[in-house]
Amino acid sequence: MHTKELCLGALLFFGDSTGYEIKQHFERTFSHFQTASYAAIYPALARLEKEGLVTCRVEAQQKRPDKKIYHLTEAGRRHFIEALHKSDAAESCRSDFILLMFFADQLDPQKLREILDQQETKLATTVEVLSGIRDSYDHSPGQRFTLDYGIAMNEAGLNFIRKRKKEFLEMERPDDQNQ
Amino acid sequence: MHTKELCLGALLFFGDSTGYEIKQHFERTFSHFQTASYAAIYPALARLEKEGLVTCRVEAQQKRPDKKIYHLTEAGRRHFIEALHKSDAAESCRSDFILLMFFADQLDPQKLREILDQQETKLATTVEVLSGIRDSYDHSPGQRFTLDYGIAMNEAGLNFIRKRKKEFLEMERPDDQNQ
DNA sequence: ACCTACATGTAACCCGTTACATGATTTG
């Protein structure tokens, strides 16, 4: 799924939005499994408008660029649903964290500790954020599923790191006395 | 980490290899957290040679392109270790599976079932493959960590899907009698 | 008769990111 389709999905789910708002929606709701930057969103919306998949209404503002509020057309909705059905539901993960851990024996002990701490924090934060969203308001079964799925996987990673970190750091530096 | 660094890492870990072999190594060992295609590897190796980070010895073959066996130089090793230390250990995941599940209410029931089955199979396969590697021979603590980490997270996803799938499919099509 | 493994490579394309440009208002 490219930025164009993601924008259509955001408009379908959140209703009429500006490019700026779509980015916010992304960060709040999709950030753990999709990304999109302004430089990808704005041109995408422009192209979608040309293709008739969205319409745009301009709201004038003083002292700020006019707001361009996009609206999903019926053709846009159909295009999005079709794109969902055509998708092979693939996933791609690139993890430099795992790569670094793979080569742990090549790393400075402090770098090793640093990336483990950082990963632990990151996973804990994700779990908290997703749990917060989960408990904050009602969701469709699909949204609920994705939230719980994200929580389950991130929690598993978090528990794993918490269980293994200390032991691992000691194994890598058996001579070190400082905790 | 770009393909160049990944190639250096592969040479460090697996020893002298051809581009073809590096791709195989990737698929067997890194596939759940990094990818690299031939069209990325071959030019990367050529550039690495120019930069003196690898050397290349050609082994003539009849009826096949000559094998180009690459060897990591000391400068290459240093460059790789340095790259590891400079890395912020970031992770990026794009999951169309989660996106589709998010919009589950927009999907045909059979598409929904299809992607859930597919994801279940994929996670189960990954767990099996990683477990197989884990039990097949000795590893450094770092490798062991990455294998167990991968198993833990994929197993969590797998268990989640197994627990929720049936219930979820029934919820999405309450009128459907066929299991 | 066709697919897979072996073995290397290039060219075109796609598309996303980084950085830049502009600029007021609110918050710390």
Place this chain on the structure above:
DNA sequence: CAAATCATGTAACGGGTTACATGTAGGT
């Protein structure tokens, strides 16, 4: 006084993918 928020956009760059080009040997 600096930083974040609001608000839109472009240009250059980077780098990976798809498809193509070439060709043998062995398995189904």
